[in-house]
Amino acid sequence: MPSTRTTTTTLLVSALVVYSAQGMLVPVLAPVTRLVGLGEVDLGAVMTLSAAMLVLTGPWWGREVDRVGVHAVLVRGLLIATIGAAGFAVMTEVAVRQELPRWLVLSAFALTRGVLYGVGFAAVPVAALTYLASTSDGATARTQAMGAFGAVQGISLVVGPAIGGLAAIGGLLLPVHLAPVLVGATLVAVWLLPAPERQERPERERLGFGDPRVLPYLAAGAALFLGLALVEIILGFLVQDRLGLTNSETAGVVAVAGVAIGIGFALTQAVVAPRVPGGPRALIVIGSLVAAAGYALAIVATTLGVLLPALMVIAAGLGLAVPGYNGGATLVVEPSEHAAVAGQLSATVGLTYVIGPVLGAGLYGLNDLAPIVGAALLSVVAAVVAAASVRPVAR
Template structure:
């Protein structure tokens, strides 16, 4: 039991540190991109490539968990993420000092921050969700475990950018250099931890994305998180255009919103979700409806005093829905299929962040409220789909 608790704690702390290390770059990505001679489109392409790696490699990491175990997958993923983060930091330093061809810098960023880091980072949620699913029985325990993992992700939304902002005071490139140190330290901690006894997985037919046991969860979760991606990309524009703020004021409001969203997202998963009746299905329905309510409120928000509270409502809704999404899908399959479904869950969320930003920006250019309307409708779709799920035991 103590070894299980130790690995669970290490997994949660690892997720917190790795997600925070990624968030550290948020405050400096835009100025760093311009410093090395790249543009906004270039940055978007690298971030899209990183998200695409989650989609491509999520199911593969799931199969690797079955083949070599959670501990080995987490170590290998962190090795790749560390190499990618180090490569990105080195290339950024060189490009900031020397005038290099744009194609060289962009290719290096794509390989390090896009492919290597994205591939390694994708192993963390797959390993984490698989292990937590395999060590928790029943809807209540499973929801609590998934809520703890989601809470770590939520806290990273606050801790990462805050650390990045503080580090940037010591130099614009300091967060870029600190990120690989944090990921590397996590790698060492996980590496030194004794590997748990690996369960023998029976040979069986590969779990497909269209498996009727998990497809409704994937579609409902995909709709919900696509809605979030639509709004997330245009939040800064929305704040500035709707509230008539300056660049500095916009940055301040978005920063405050990010803190409130992260805290709301984490607290809801850790403390509220385990107490909501109805199991994973109830969480998905309640969370989707609450998120839809928040999006409707955002349509009518015309001041900071009204916009910030509705952002918290949206975060709370997603905080309820995410444990239901993860717990429900893992409860719907056999224990031997936990790794496979964890890969599918991660890939589905990653897919929304490949399509969502481009779609959200395009909708916003056509009509400023279109992404919010789309997010509200997608949340309602998720609620309807979730309401038709069979309740998990």
């Protein structure tokens, strides 16, 4: 059987590749959406459907981790995600080459990028959070473990958009075709590794979303991630419209923004978060307020020189809050409930992205500042909820 270090490395590398493959599409998603004849709301609807799969399948993947183990869940999830990404690439190529009915393109995007990729993608964070929680004890070690996972997400925010932006130079659709190749290669690598020995977990009542131990974390996280979802979905449109850029210029600028965000997100989680005193509650409160300050700066940003620092401040705030959200929720439950709470954490993030993309796109259509103002207010709400409701956790 592989060692704990080998399994942890496998999980983190798998997460890095899958999140990077998703991030590759960020620089080109808005231009490609318009290129195939769809609009902002259509893109928001597809992203909402993908997030809905996190909500619906996150808890189920958690139960599957208990039933068949981390390795089997990763293999199955990556297989489904590969099929979805490949289908999305094929449909995009066809829709660009010939004029198709809008309903057909939207339906194909919903099935491939929405349902299939969303279901498969949901398995990765659930498997990773469950295993990392089960192999770390105490608030400090748990924060470090969750920080490592968060840092991988942050690095993917740099690697993904950077590769996507560079690939877009060779063709706007090239990142769309590279994504399934990366996910498929990860599937093969994970499948070839031997399965780790999984923990036997005792039968117990299913963990409810209203459990008072976990609910404050879920509520604070919901507010924080909903704010992020409002802004993330309109970032490409915001850059293109506010700065007056072409499609290719937009892809390049969003790629640079992704690098700035990823650096702030990764470094904060890996270096700063484990050193913040006060445990998970302090991380959520401080991080949410820092993010709110970043959104406030983004509201008044009219140039790239102001917008990029604002995005880095937002990323630093989220880099503090996310380890507190993931680590704190796993610390207040029993070890046998780690898979269940990991599913809930993933589902909560997914729920915010069910609402956020459509709401963000709709608000942007009314006023380009509305999503950013909403994100700032929601970050303050997250800080208040954490300060008032989250119990201190011993280090």
